[in-house]
Amino acid sequence: MQKSGSPSKNSSLRLTSQQSLRRLGFCSQIANRQQTSPVVFPEKRSRRKTAKGGDIGNKNDDPKNAKMGEHRIDIGDEQSDLLGYEVFAGKLALDKKKYNKDAEGQTSTEIAGLDAVDVKLTSKALVWGSEMLSLEDVISLSHCVGLRHFTVHAYPCRKGACGLFMRRGKSRKDYRFVASTSEDALQWVNAFADQQCYVNCLPHPMASKKHGSDSIFNEFPPESYIRCKSPPKMLVILNPRSGRGRSSKVFHGLVEPIFKLAGFELEVVKTTSAGHARKLAASVDFSTCPDGIICVGGDGIVNEVLNGLLSRDNQKEAISIPIGIIPAGSDNSLVWTVIGVRDPVSAAIAIVKGGLTATDVFSVEWIHTGAIHFGTTVTYFGFVSDVLELSEKHQKRFGPLRYFVAGFLKFLCLPKYSYGVEYLPAVREAGEGKVSSDLEVIEMSELYTDIMRRSSKEGLPRASSLSSIDSIMTPSRMSEAGLDTTCSSTEPSEYVRAIDPKSKRLSVGRSKFTA
Numbered sequence: 296m297q298k299s300g301s302p303s304k305n306s307s308l309r310l311t312s313q314q315s316l317r318r319l320g321f322c323s324q325i326a327n328r329q330q331t332s333p334v335v336f337p338e339k340r341s342r343r344k345t346a347k348g349g350d351i352g353n354k355n356d357d358p359k360n361a362k363m364g365e366h367r368i369d370i371g372d373e374q375s376d377l378l379g380y381e382v383f384a385g386k387l388a389l390d391k392k393k394y395n396k397d398a399e400g401q402t403s404t405e406i407a408g409l410d411a412v413d414v415k416l417t418s419k420a421l422v423w424g425s426e427m428l429s430l431e432d433v434i435s436l437s438h439c440v441g442l443r444h445f446t447v448h449a450y451p452c453r454k455g456a457c458g459l460f461m462r463r464g465k466s467r468k469d470y471r472f473v474a475s476t477s478e479d480a481l482q483w484v485n486a487f488a489d490q491q492c493y494v495n496c497l498p499h500p501m502a503s504k505k506h507g508s509d510s511i512f513n514e515f516p517p518e519s520y521i522r523c524k525s526p527p528k529m530l531v532i533l534n535p536r537s538g539r540g541r542s543s544k545v546f547h548g549l550v551e552p553i554f555k556l557a558g559f560e561l562e563v564v565k566t567t568s569a570g571h572a573r574k575l576a577a578s579v580d581f582s583t584c585p586d587g588i589i590c591v592g593g594d595g596i597v598n599e600v601l602n603g604l605l606s607r608d609n610q611k612e613a614i615s616i617p618i619g620i621i622p623a624g625s626d627n628s629l630v631w632t633v634i635g636v637r638d639p640v641s642a643a644i645a646i647v648k649g650g651l652t653a654t655d656v657f658s659v660e661w662i663h664t665g666a667i668h669f670g671t672t673v674t675y676f677g678f679v680s681d682v683l684e685l686s687e688k689h690q691k692r693f694g695p696l697r698y699f700v701a702g703f704l705k706f707l708c709l710p711k712y713s714y715g716v717e718y719l720p721a722v723r724e725a726g727e728g729k730v731s732s733d734l735e736v737i738e739m740s741e742l743y744t745d746i747m748r749r750s751s752k753e754g755l756p757r758a759s760s761l762s763s764i765d766s767i768m769t770p771s772r773m774s775e776a777g778l779d780t781t782c783s784s785t786e787p788s789e790y791v792r793a794i795d796p797k798s799k800r801l802s803v804g805r806s807k808f809t810a
């Protein structure tokens with residue numbers, strides 16, 4: 296959990312560029328989406344682009360196999376939200392043998408006699424028989440140029456994992472399809488590549504050194520046939536202490552295989568102490584990780600990376616570097632609130648699939664030292680802040696329970712906290728509605744726990760701006776709410792409001808009080 300003081304005039308340093316947070320999120324729909332099957336009814340539409348029928352067992356033409364036709368799927372309206380528009384269609388056979396990497400080099404004779412079905416690739420899914428595989432779940436494809444088959448690597452939701460007693464989750468599933476010719480297979484693979492699926496181009500089994508450099512299979516590298524995007528290069532900063540030391544296991548066991556499958560080039564650095572991630576982010580050469588930094592750990596490690604990036608001289612370039620989060624800490628509240636996922640597999644898939652979630656960043660300035668600290672979620676003062684600080688000392692021993700332990704210990708020796716709050720009033724936006732006085736007070740009382748910052752030995756800090764409060768407590772809204780508005784709108788310092796902790800009412804004017 297990150298901690299910081301009150302925001303300064305630099306608050307709401309918004310990471311505006313769409314480029315800037317390309318990897319940070321977008322996957323709430325992936326995490327929450329139910330795996331839905333499309334409606335099954337007889338096919339009646341013509342195909343936009345069809346691979347030529349081939350020699351693999353085309354049993355749909357045979358009346359004996361009319362039953363198969365009943366299970367063909369019409370994607371209906373090509374603009375349908377569910378399946379998007381049709382990209383490619385044709386006949387493929389599904390080889391149900393368990394995926395074996397070594398089997399990629401098998402020749403076509405080994406898969407003869409498989410049943411062919413109508414398969415459609417749309418902009419959102421691959422549909423065959425009564426099955427549908429969402430492209431959101433597809434990590435990559437493997438294909439040997441010159442062979443008739445290709446394998447789709449996916450992480451769909453586990454079947455039956457939506458019940459009360461089973462945890463929902465995604466697990467790896469490989470689908471090995473066989474086309475009628477190697478040209479058809481290549482067309483299918485390129486259709487997937489056009490839908491932003493990464494393709495692992497495997498060398499032809501005959502294109503080995505054994506066969507000499509003059510082999511026709513060595514003449515063109517597989518990449519020259521496939522319209523494949525280049526693999527992203529990223530820096531992984533892993534806190535091995537996060538989640539009671541489970542983060543390395545989470546990364547190497549669950550997440551790294553997904554990135555490897557998606558062709559990511561990763562440089563993994565494990566932190567050795569608190570502050571290491573910040574230093575790394577502050578000094579890393581972006582040309583070594585142009586596609587972003589992946590934080591593996593809890594909120595603390597993300598906060599360190601954010602602060603490291605924003606402390607750089609080239610701050611503009613720094614905020615354009617996407618931050619990905621693999622939740623492996625004990626709390627992981629940031630990734631849960633921002634992206635809507637909290638399991639590492641879904642978070643890794645979200646990173647692989649790309650997309651951005653822009654996030655507001657606030658800054659806190661310590662007026663005595665001039666130090667600026669950045670945060671994304673919340674900043675605490677007083678009791679909560681002290682509890683969080685103490686909890687870090689018990690991280691290894693108590694894991695997530697450390698917050699309760701630290702809270703209890705702090706409660707036993709509760710100190711007094713003094714603070715002052717200042718903020719600038721915001722200009723009232725046109726069309727803003729009237730807010731009742733109760734609402735003002737409630738919102739303010741909730742906020743005050745968030746905006747307070749520690750009155751340390753260094754003295755009282757000053758918050759010169761806080762946008763969320765500005766929008767609530769403009770002078771006109773104060774008067775609408777029947778509250779005292781005796782101060783002038785030109786003097787920011789006169790806008791000090793505080794809440795009497797006993798009555799929970801607002802008071803106006805420069806104020807200090809004890810909680």
Ligand SMILES: Nc1ncnc2c1ncn2[C@@H]1O[C@H](COP(=O)(O)OP(=O)(O)OP(=O)(O)O)[C@@H](O)[C@H]1O
Pocket residue numbers: 296297534535536537538539566567568569570571591592593594595596597599623624625626627628690
């Ligand atoms: N190698 C390390 N040894 C000790 N502390 C570290 C190390 N690397 C990072 N830290 C510190 O540990 C703090 C907590 O880490 P992090 O937030 O990743 O894990 P967590 O506390 O388990 O998760 P959460 O914050 O979600 O509860 C960070 O603020 C960071 O400063």
